[in-house]
Amino acid sequence: MCLAIPGRIVEIVEDLPQLAMVEVAGVRRQVNVDLLRDEPLGPGDWVLIHVGFAMSRISEAGAQEQMRMLEMLGEDEQAMQEIQGYGFGQAEH
Amino acid sequence: MRYVDEFRDPKLIRQAAAEIRRLARPDRHYRVMEVCGGHTHAIYRFGLEGLLPGNLELIHGPGCPVCVLPMGRTDDGLAIAELPGVIFTAFGDVMRVPGTKGSPLEHKARGAEIRMVYSPLDALKLAQAHPDRHVVFFAIGFETTAPSTALTLLRARQLGVANFSVFCNHVTIIPAIRAILDSPGMRLDAFVGPGHVSTVIGCRPYEFIAEDFGKPIVVSGFEPLDILQSLVMILRQLADGRAEVENQYARVVPWEGNLPALRALEEVFELRPYFEWRGLGFISQSALKLRDAFAEWDAERRFTVPGIRVTDPKAAQCGEVLKGVLKPPQCKLFGRECTPERPVGALMVSSEGACAAYYHYVHRAAAAASLER
Amino acid sequence: MKTASEQAALAALAAPETEAAASGVRFKDPRIEMAHGAGGKASRRLIEGLFAPLLLRGRLAAPLADAAHLEVDGARIALTADAFVVRPLRFPGGSIGELAVNGTVNDLAVSAARPLALLVTFVIEEGIASGTLEAEVWAMAEAARRAGVEVVGGDTKVVEHGKADGMYITTAGVGRVDPRVRCAASEVRAGDQVLLSGPIGDHGITILLARGDLELEADLRSDTRSVYPMVERLLAAAPDGVRWMRDPTRGGVATALNELARDSRLGIALCEEEIPVRDAVRGACELLGLDPLHIANEGQFLAVVAPEHAAAALAAVRSAPGGEEAVIIGEVRAEPARSVLAAASYGGTRIVDMLVGDPLPRIC
Numbered sequence: 001m002c003l004a005i006p007g008r009i010v011e012i013v014e015d016l017p018q019l020a021m022v023e024v025a026g027v028r029r030q031v032n033v034d035l036l037r038d039e040p041l042g043p044g045d046w047v048l049i050h051v052g053f054a055m056s057r058i059s060e061a062g063a064q065e066q067m068r069m070l071e072m073l074g075e076d077e078q079a080m081q082e083i084q085g086y087g088f089g090q091a092e093h
Numbered sequence: 094m095r096y097v098d099e100f101r102d103p104k105l106i107r108q109a110a111a112e113i114r115r116l117a118r119p120d121r122h123y124r125v126m127e128v129c130g131g132h133t134h135a136i137y138r139f140g141l142e143g144l145l146p147g148n149l150e151l152i153h154g155p156g157c158p159v160c161v162l163p164m165g166r167t168d169d170g171l172a173i174a175e176l177p178g179v180i181f182t183a184f185g186d187v188m189r190v191p192g193t194k195g196s197p198l199e200h201k202a203r204g205a206e207i208r209m210v211y212s213p214l215d216a217l218k219l220a221q222a223h224p225d226r227h228v229v230f231f232a233i234g235f236e237t238t239a240p241s242t243a244l245t246l247l248r249a250r251q252l253g254v255a256n257f258s259v260f261c262n263h264v265t266i267i268p269a270i271r272a273i274l275d276s277p278g279m280r281l282d283a284f285v286g287p288g289h290v291s292t293v294i295g296c297r298p299y300e301f302i303a304e305d306f307g308k309p310i311v312v313s314g315f316e317p318l319d320i321l322q323s324l325v326m327i328l329r330q331l332a333d334g335r336a337e338v339e340n341q342y343a344r345v346v347p348w349e350g351n352l353p354a355l356r357a358l359e360e361v362f363e364l365r366p367y368f369e370w371r372g373l374g375f376i377s378q379s380a381l382k383l384r385d386a387f388a389e390w391d392a393e394r395r396f397t398v399p400g401i402r403v404t405d406p407k408a409a410q411c412g413e414v415l416k417g418v419l420k421p422p423q424c425k426l427f428g429r430e431c432t433p434e435r436p437v438g439a440l441m442v443s444s445e446g447a448c449a450a451y452y453h454y455v456h457r458a459a460a461a462a463s464l465e466r
Numbered sequence: 467m468k469t470a471s472e473q474a475a476l477a478a479l480a481a482p483e484t485e486a487a488a489s490g491v492r493f494k495d496p497r498i499e500m501a502h503g504a505g506g507k508a509s510r511r512l513i514e515g516l517f518a519p520l521l522l523r524g525r526l527a528a529p530l531a532d533a534a535h536l537e538v539d540g541a542r543i544a545l546t547a548d549a550f551v552v553r554p555l556r557f558p559g560g561s562i563g564e565l566a567v568n569g570t571v572n573d574l575a576v577s578a579a580r581p582l583a584l585l586v587t588f589v590i591e592e593g594i595a596s597g598t599l600e601a602e603v604w605a606m607a608e609a610a611r612r613a614g615v616e617v618v619g620g621d622t623k624v625v626e627h628g629k630a631d632g633m634y635i636t637t638a639g640v641g642r643v644d645p646r647v648r649c650a651a652s653e654v655r656a657g658d659q660v661l662l663s664g665p666i667g668d669h670g671i672t673i674l675l676a677r678g679d680l681e682l683e684a685d686l687r688s689d690t691r692s693v694y695p696m697v698e699r700l701l702a703a704a705p706d707g708v709r710w711m712r713d714p715t716r717g718g719v720a721t722a723l724n725e726l727a728r729d730s731r732l733g734i735a736l737c738e739e740e741i742p743v744r745d746a747v748r749g750a751c752e753l754l755g756l757d758p759l760h761i762a763n764e765g766q767f768l769a770v771v772a773p774e775h776a777a778a779a780l781a782a783v784r785s786a787p788g789g790e791e792a793v794i795i796g797e798v799r800a801e802p803a804r805s806v807l808a809a810a811s812y813g814g815t816r817i818v819d820m821l822v823g824d825p826l827p828r829i830c
Contacts (some may be wrong), residue, residue, distance in 0.1 A: 003131065003444075003755050004237070004289045004315075006096035025094045025749025027675075027684040032214060034244055035354045046096060048292065048345050049753075051184070052212025053241045056292040056351065058096055062344030070105045070318055073112045073325065094749065103812035110812075140814025185755075202499045211680050211754075317814070433822040434507055444755055454816040 004050040006058055007031070009043050022049060096344075100316030101139075109321035110144040116328035117146045124150050125327060126417055127285040128270060130157030130445025131315055137454035139317045149324070152417035155269050156287055157445035158234045159186050160415060160438075161370045162262055164405065167192040167439075169398035170231050170260050174205045176396065180223065181207045182216040183231035189433070189442040193403055196442075213245040213259075220249075220257035227256045229392045232263055237289040239263040239381060240354035243361040246383070246390050260392040261382055264368065266290050267298050268379035272370075274306050276416060283327040285320065286312035288342045293358075295350025296338050303336040314342040361387055371405065371439075372412030411438035414447055421448040428452065490519035503551075505716025505762070506821030510725075532712065533577035535643060542643035544579035546570060550635040555598065557676040559668075559687025562635055563602035565764055567609035567617075568690045569715065570639035575694040576711035576767050578649045578701060579641030581613060586620035586637050591630040598632065613692035615639075646705035651729035653709040658798040659776040660734060661769045663696055663783055664689070664791040666719055667747035670761035675750065682753065684746040689765030696786040700769060703782035707775025713767045717821040720759035722768055723806045724820040736796035736808040736818065759808075760821045770798060 007022035007029075018034040020041070033041055033054045041047070047054035117123060127133055133153045136142055142151060155161055171192045174181035181197070188198045188209060201207040206226075210216050213230050220228035232242040242259060249257050266287055273279060286299055291312045302310045309330035313323035323341045330337060340346055361384060368380030383391040405411050409431065410424040421427050421440070431437040433452060440446035493515030501508035533546035550566045566586065574581040586606065590599060610617050668689040675682050693713060700708060710730075714722040719741075723734050743751075743758045751758050765788075771779040776794060783792040796808075806818040 004292075005753050006094075008095070024753055026746035027682050027749040027753060029680075029682045029753075032241075032244065035240060035351055035357075037353055048289075050237060050289065051241050052214050053244065055237070055240075055289065055354075056345050056347065059344045063096060063099070066322070066341075066344060067099060067105075070102075070109065070322060073105070073108045073322075094745070094752065097752070103810065106812035106814075138816060140810060140816045143815060144813055198499065198501075199497075202497055209679075215679075215681070317812075434501075453819050 004048045004055060006046055007049045009033075009041060009045045009047060011043055012041070020047075020054070022047065022054070024049070097316060100314065100318040102318065106144070106317050106321060109318060109325060112325050113144075113149065113321060113328060114146045116325065116332060117149050118332075119148065122148050122150065123283075123328070123331070124152055124281050125283050125285060125324065126152040126154045126273065126281050127313075127320075128154035128156040128266065128273075129285075129287040129290070130154075130160065130443070130447070130450075131289070132156075132285055132287075132313065132320060133447050134445055134450045135315045135317070135320060137450040140454070141317055141320060142455075144321075145324070149328075152281060153414070153420070153447040154273065154284075154417055155370070155372060155415040156235070156266065156290075157415070157440065157443050157447070158238070158262075158264055159190055159443040160411070160440045160446045161264060161269070161372065162190075162233065162439065163369050163371050163403060164191065164193060165369075165399075165401050165403040166262055167197075168194070168403060169393075169400060170262075171197065171200055171205075172399055173229050173260060173392055173396050174200060174207050178226050179206065180219060180226050180228045181205065181231065182210045182219060182228060183207070184211075184233065185209050186444050187231055187233060189436065190439045191436050191442075196436075213242050214248070217245050217249055217254060217257055220254050221252070224256060227258070229396075230257070230259050232259045232261045234263055235266050235287070235290045236263075236293045236358070237287075239362065240293055240351070240357050243354075243357040246361050246387055247357065249390055250387070255389070258390045258392040258395050259383065261362075263362070263381040264370070265364075265379055265381070266294075268376045269370065269373060270299075270302065272373045272376055273416065274302065274308075279417070281308060281417075282331060283308050284310040285323050285327070286310045286338075288312060288314050288319070288346065291340075291342065291346045291350070293351050293354045296340050296346065296348050297350075299338045303338050307336045309336050309339070311339045311341050312346055314345065360384075369402070372415030406437055409437045411440055414440055421451040424448070491516055492519070501822075503716075504821065506721050506760075508822075509717070510820075532573040533579065533639075533641075535577070542579075542645065544574050544577040544639075544641045544643050546573040546577070546639045546641075548573060548637050548639075550637070551631065552673065553631050554676050555602070555632050557688055558672055560690040560764075561602060561605050562633065563605035564609040564690050565688075566635040566637050567606050567613060567615070568692050568764060569713075570637040571613045571615055571692045571694060572713040572764075572767065574639050574641035575692065575697045576713050577641070577643065578647040578697070578708070578711065579643045580698075581615045581639060581641045581692075581694060583616050583618045584610065584637055584639045586617055586635060588620070588622045589630050589634040589636070590622065590624050591627060591632050592624055593627045594632050602633070602635075609692075613694065644701050644705065647701055647708055649708060649710055651710055651726055654726065654730045654732060654770050654798055655709070655772070656732060656798055656800040657773050658709055658770045659773055659779075659794050660723070660736070660796045660798065661771055661776070661779060661783065662719065662742070662793055662795045663693060663766045663768075663789055665742040665744045665747070666714070666763050666766060667743055667751065667758040667761040669764040670718070671747050671750045673762075674754075680754070682750060684750060686744070686746045686750075689763060691765040691788060693765065693767045696783050696789040696792070697767065697769075699782040699786045699789070700779055704771060704775035704779045707772040707779060708769055709772060710770040711767055714763050716762045718758070718760040718762060719768065720757070720806065720818045721820045723818070726770070727804050727806050730798075731803055733799045733802045733804065734796060734806045735799050736806065738808045738810045740793055740795045741808075742791055742793055757818075759818055773797075 013019040046058040216230040362381040440448040
């Protein structure tokens with residue numbers, strides 16, 4: 001609902017385990033990671049940041065899967081156009 | 094920027110838009126509500142509406158936590174801000190929202206100590222740095238933001254910070270969606286579901302929309318490709334005759350939500366019996382207040398607020414815009430008496446308000462023309 | 467029946483209003499707010515509604531520009547004035563002193579004038595360390611040397627502790643206008659190209675971060691510098707082709723171009739992807755919900771150039787030291803008039819509005 005941005009964990013602040021230094025395109029801020037305490041979090045992990053708190057871990061696999069689905073959108077369309085070009089298969093509109 | 098730029102790929106955007114145009118049957122008029130103000134803002138910031146076919150109409154929902162607060166609550170907050178010794182803190186979004194005697198910025202110009210913060214933790218730090226003053230944090234937001242307030246209060250208690258309190262105006266999204274679905278005369282085919290609220294509450298709470306009302310809902314991210322992909326998923330459901338909850342934003346939203354966040358909410362907050370929403374009226378169990386255990390950090394208990402109900406000016410049609418009955422340019426005051434500089438209602442100055450999105454990103458002539466379709 | 471003195475009192479009360487109406491004063495805001503100094507719509511209302519009608523009577527017909535032009539014995543002289551209020555006084559990339567010199571020089575440069583001399587006034591807060599003042603004077607001397615201008619005089623005042631945020635600096639600058647060049651909004655035509663000298667947002671974001679309230683850190687510096695070397699090459703390459711110039715300070719590129727669109731009654735179409743923004747500025751803007759087009763710059767300029775001169779103009783600016791990242795970001799169109807639009811390469815279009823108020827980070 002509100003503004004939340006993906007950022008990369010640069011380091012966990014040592015003596016305060018609920019704080020991490022997170023980086024977004026070169027801008028760094030300390031972020032509270034208490035909401036993600038149930039999962040192991042370390043430098044290199046990507047999290048969604050909102051008002052100074054990490055809300056969720058970003059899944060690289062999830063993102064890649066999504067990109068694959070998006071790329072396939074075009075492929076279906078291209079395949080469809082090819083078939084229509086041959087004159088068989090039904091026109092969709 | 095990683096996890097942002099990939100989802101703004103121009104080639105993939107064009108492909109997704111083409112797929113939407115292919116899926117939208119020319120003999121149907123689709124009405125899809127995006128619940129969340131952040132989605133409204135993204136749609137117009139990225140010029141996505143222009144890529145959609147004319148028979149796919151986007152209805153803007155009430156998911157703007159600042160917009161749905163009645164003016165009386167802003168007045169209550171400002172009454173606290175005017176008290177001697179108080180430093181009143183709030184997010185940037187709140188600063189221009191009109192109260193009866195002006196916005197927080199205007200009160201600040203007249204001498205009230207009002208400061209903008211990026212995080213409630215910054216407000217707590219301010220309290221620790223100024224032991225001789227009392228710092229109040231104006232807490233707004235849906236379930237995305239409420240856990241941050243909860244954790245801040247837990248920290249305040251843990252540290253024993255006594256000169257800090259929260260003026261709590263958190264609201265919950267499900268009752269708002271239910272109120273929309275229950276509105277007589279509201280005809281909707283599907284929902285683009287809130288993305289960031291769902292990182293906290295998960296996707297299960299939306300099941301009633303599909304099961305009881307038979308409408309598809311796709312929980313969506315905020316980048317152009319996220320929104321377009323969600324619309325593709327919605328159109329596919331409608332074409333198949335399905336009504337399901339789907340999670341387009343799976344890279345970020347866990348189906349079960351965030352357990353530590355939900356536990357923090359449970360520990361710190363309880364539901365108010367009812368709360369007034371601009372546009373939707375009084376809704377029961379739709380807003381949060383601090384539990385008794387946190388009474389000493391509850392600004393409403395530490396201070397007396399006027400608590401006066403203030404109705405919007407008669408000519409303003411904020412409520413109808415919030416419900417999706419009117420589009421912003423259809424409000425008689427839009428762009429004339431009501432502008433971001435001289436707002437009549439919060440929708441024109443909140444960064445998630447539909448009116449602000451139209452005013453800032455949509456060409457007035459184009460907006461007027463598209464309404465004639 | 468009113469007494470003579472009552473009538474006189476009533477007449478005296480009525481007079482200011484009728485005087486105001488007659489003079490053209492139409493500034494109705496009841497109180498001055500931060501927005502009035504931010505460079506956007508409110509600033510414009512103040513200048514056009516109060517200052518212009520009373521102080522710029524002879525020049526009401528001419529649209530407001532960065533500098534005033536005077537004819538003196540056949541030579542065109544540009545005169546400009548500026549005030550510098552910045553907190554903190556020192557920040558990555560510069561300080562208030564450098565801003566004062568470069569800012570004034572730039573106002574002259576974008577008026578197509580060779581900067582010649584500056585006057586500088588200091589308003590200093592009682593109690594600041596002499597070392598602080600000395601550092602600024604050194605910085606100004608160095609900036610003036612780099613910019614090739616002389617500081618020829620000025621004034622100093624000291625105010626009580628608690629005022630002036632350390633120090634305020636005001637300047638006046640004078641330069642000689644290039645006689646070959648005619649730069650004004652009225653010269654701009656549909657088809658003209660919009661040139662931007664380099665990445666935007668560096669200064670404003672650096673200041674925002676330097677204040678420390680947001681606890682963000684980044685490797686960013688203010689871009690404060692004289693743009694005259696780039697302007698000089700541009701004017702040498704295309705003296706007939708430069709239609710309009712502006713340095714996009716407070717209010718950013720969006721405000722400068724909206725003012726052009728308004729003054730010229732034309733439209734401007736920008737290509738979103740062409741607008742250069744450094745990663746860190748982009749990251750900070752995304753985090754805070756700000757638009758780089760609204761953020762102040764202190765070392766960039768915009769030029770509108772006739773299409774047949776655009777290639778030469780771009781090459782000229784790029785050949786200047788510091789101008790390597792110059793780019794054409796859009797063009798002037800007849801429609802939609804008085805608007806600035808930005809289009810993304812996938813076809814999405816949005817309007818780019820003038821800044822409203824102070825840019826407040828958006829959170830929720």
